Amino acid sequence: MPKKGGKHAEMGKETQAQCKRAKLEAACSPSVLSFENPDSLFGSLISPIKEEVFFKEYWEQKPLLVQRNDPLVAAYYLSLFQLSDLKELCSQGLYYGRDVNICRCVNGKKKVLNKEGKVNYMQLKKDFDQKKATIQFHQPQRFKEELWKIQEKLECYFGSLVGSNVYITPQGSQGLPPHYDDVEVFILQLEGEKHWRLYKPTVPLAREYNVESEDRIGNPTHEFILKPGDLLYFPRGTIHQADTPLGTSHSTHVTISTYQNNSWGDFLLDAIPGLVFDTAKDDVALRTSIPRQLLMQVNTADSTKKLSSLLRRLADHLDHTRELRSSDMKKDFVMHRLPPCLGCDSDSLTPGGKLPKIDSKIRLQFRDHTLISVEPDQENADEIRREMVYVYHSLRNRRDTHMMGTDDTASEDGTAQTHGLRFPLSYLEALKQIWSSSTVHVKELNLTSDEEKENLALSLWSECLIEVL
Numbered sequence: 293m294p295k296k297g298g299k300h301a302e303m304g305k306e307t308q309a310q311c312k313r314a315k316l317e318a319a320c321s322p323s324v325l326s327f328e329n330p331d332s333l334f335g336s337l338i339s340p341i342k343e344e345v346f347f348k349e350y351w352e353q354k355p356l357l358v359q360r361n362d363p364l365v366a367a368y369y370l371s372l373f374q375l376s377d378l379k380e381l382c383s384q385g386l387y388y389g390r391d392v393n394i395c396r397c398v399n400g401k402k403k404v405l406n407k408e409g410k411v412n413y414m415q416l417k418k419d420f421d422q423k424k425a426t427i428q429f430h431q432p433q434r435f436k437e438e439l440w441k442i443q444e445k446l447e448c449y450f451g452s453l454v455g456s457n458v459y460i461t462p463q464g465s466q467g468l469p470p471h472y473d474d475v476e477v478f479i480l481q482l483e484g485e486k487h488w489r490l491y492k493p494t495v496p497l498a499r500e501y502n503v504e505s506e507d508r509i510g511n512p513t514h515e516f517i518l519k520p521g522d523l524l525y526f527p528r529g530t531i532h533q534a535d536t537p538l539g540t541s542h543s544t545h546v547t548i549s550t551y552q553n554n555s556w557g558d559f560l561l562d563a564i565p566g567l568v569f570d571t572a573k574d575d576v577a578l579r580t581s582i583p584r585q586l587l588m589q590v591n592t593a594d595s596t597k598k599l600s601s602l603l604r605r606l607a608d609h610l611d612h613t614r615e616l617r618s619s620d621m622k623k624d625f626v627m628h629r630l631p632p633c634l635g636c637d638s639d640s641l642t643p644g645g646k647l648p649k650i651d652s653k654i655r656l657q658f659r660d661h662t663l664i665s666v667e668p669d670q671e672n673a674d675e676i677r678r679e680m681v682y683v684y685h686s687l688r689n690r691r692d693t694h695m696m697g698t699d700d701t702a703s704e705d706g707t708a709q710t711h712g713l714r715f716p717l718s719y720l721e722a723l724k725q726i727w728s729s730s731t732v733h734v735k736e737l738n739l740t741s742d743e744e745k746e747n748l749a750l751s752l753w754s755e756c757l758i759e760v761l
Contacts, residue, residue: 323368324336324364324365325337325368325442327441330445330446330449330660331343331449333442333446334445334446334449337442337446337478337523338523338525339358341358346525350525351476352476352497352528355490355514355524355525355526356525356526357516357522357523357524358522358523359516359518359519360521360523361519361521362521363521365521366519366520366521368521369480369481369482369520369521370482370483372436372438372439372480372482373436373439373482373544373546374482374483374544375460375483375542375544378416378417378427378429378460379413381435382411383413384435386410386411387409387410387411388406388407388408388409388410388411389406390430391411391430392406392411392416392429392430393427393428394406394407394420394425394426394427394428395426395428395468396423396424396465396466396467397466397467397468397469397533400470400505400506401469402469402503405419405423420460420462420542424464424465425462425467426459426460426461426462426465426468427458427460427461428457428458428459428467429457429458429459429460430457430696431455431457431694431695431696432457432458433456433630433694434691434692434693434694434696437633440630440633440691442548443455443456444629444633446550447550447629447630448660450550450551451625452550452551452554453550453625453628454548454550454630455548455550455552456546456547456548456549456695457546457547457549458482458544458545458546458547459543459544459545459546459547460483460542460543460544461486461535461536461542461543462536462542463539463540463541463542464535464537465535465536466534466535466536467534468533468534469503469504469533470489470491470503470504470506470509470533471501471503471531472493472494472495472498472501472502472504472528472529472530472531472532473498473501473530474498474499474501474528474529475549475550475551475552476525476528476550477524477525477526477527477528477547477548477549478523478525478548478549479518479524479525479545479546479548480522480523480546480548481518481519481520481524481544481545482546483520483543483544484520484536484540484541484542484543484544485517485520485536485537485540486517486534486535486536486537486543487515487516487517487534487535487536487537488514488515488516488517488518488532488534489512489514489515489533490512490513490514490515490526490530490531490532491509491510491512491530491531491532492509492531493527493529493530493531494508494509494531496527496529497527497529497555498528498529499553499555504531509531517537528551554621559621562619562620562621563616564606566619567606567610567616568606574609575605575609577602577605582595583595619665619667622663622665622684623684623710626661626662626663626685626710627686627689627710628689628694629661629689629694630686630689630691630694631686631688631689631691632658632686632687641687641688641756642756643754643756645759645760647753648746648749648750648753648758648760649734650735650742650745650746651733651734652734653731653760653761654726654731654732654733654734654749654752654753654760654761655730655731655732655758655759656727656729656757656758657757657759658756658757659727661685661686661687662683662685662727662757663683663684663685664681664682664683664720664724665681665682666679666680666681666682666717666720667679667682668680669714670682670714671714679717680714680715680716680717681714681715681717681720681723682710682712682713682714682715683712683715683723683752683755684710685711685712685755685757687711687755687756687757688711711755713751713752715748715751718739719744719748721738722737722739722745722748723748725737726752726758731761734746734749737749
């Protein structure tokens with residue numbers, strides 16, 4: 293990737309002219325993204341780079357800079373979020389810390405300038421203008437429908453939660469010190485321009501956020517200016533810092549992030565307990581006792597050989613069965629992701645059309661928002677717990693708490709609640725029929741009786757998961 297920098301003031305004047313044109317078009321600017329399906333959305337987001345090229349050459353490997361110089365893209369990006377939106381948003385009841393952070397990078401450190409309680413727009417603008425503070429707006433998809441549409445489709449595409457933050461920085465200022473994140477980052481430049489410097493990771497594919505000192509990071513590997521309509525991607529662990537150059541009144545960009553705690557290591561932590569449980573049913577070696585006083589020993593090195601042997605037995609079992617369960621990661625994703633963007637709140641989603649009967653032809657809806665999981669019966673506290681089939685979905689998730697760290701799925705007794713259905717294990721094959729077919733007749737479902745077939749179809753219909761054709 294060519295390094296670009298310098299002539300900041302000249303670039304600023306050019307960008308300001310482009311922004312003036314863009315503002316005229318923003319109100320009625322057509323989408324330059326394709327929302328037909330998740331694949332088309334991601335393809336249009338990184339255009340003109342092809343998907344296969346992106347994942348072969350850039351994903352988790354190196355930054356990608358897409359400089360477009362396209363007034364239509366710039367106008368669409370401007371419609372996603374701009375500085376002038378803050379006045380109306382503040383009237384909806386924003387709070388410091390929860391919704392907005394005010395900060396500035398001073399001597400290589402982040403200085404937080406938050407006030408207490410509700411955000412007052414005039415005070416916010418004063419800090420922005422006089423203190424040269426950056427405004428960090430948390431999870432704008434809660435308020436901006438177009439970002440909701442984009443992020444919901446990206447969650448379908450990646451199968452991982454997708455969050456976002458907007459950063460608005462006045463000229464001649466920098467909000468954050470050099471740092472790296474634990475997420476894959478896509479940056480869309482919305483207003484003005486931003487001077488970026490990227491550095492070689494000290495921790496490739498990092499699992500946590502960390503600030504790095506200037507004397508440790510060396511020289512930038514990439515340096516460039518982002519203008520309205522441009523896109524920047526970089527992998528987690530990439531050290532970066534950005535400032536708004538002189539000559540531009542301010543810069544606004546949205547950072548869209550994903551793949552936090554979504555590595556093979558995380559998947560193994562989730563899947564290994566189920567693998568051990570299943571393997572122990574058939575393998576007596578896993579059911580033999582650990583040595584006396586093992587839990588009391590400081591040095592357990594003598595046990596590593598035995599553990600290595602048992603891990604090999606688990607691997608052999610996995611090769612034989614070809615099944616690996618991931619339940620908690622799946623449930624966490626479906627419980628906390630965005631609901632479908634239907635042009636209205638998804639809590640108004642109610643079953644419609646004809647009731648399914650034995651002769652009905654049915655079709656699955658919202659495939660990307662559902663999952664099937666086989667788990668021990670959560671409602672049976674007996675010693676012997678039967679396995680049940682659970683169908684989870686995100687149709688009734690709350691957009692207003694998305695990625696806010698609040699557990700909007702908790703019930704009154706504090707236990708986690710998911711939206712979905714519970715069936716006997718004998719229903720699994722019939723469910724797979726529905727999930728794998730474009731359409732299916734209720735009478736052809738792989739269940740013993742017509743009553744079971746109708747009950748299954750009716751249960752799915754009541755959750756808006758199928759439609760009757």
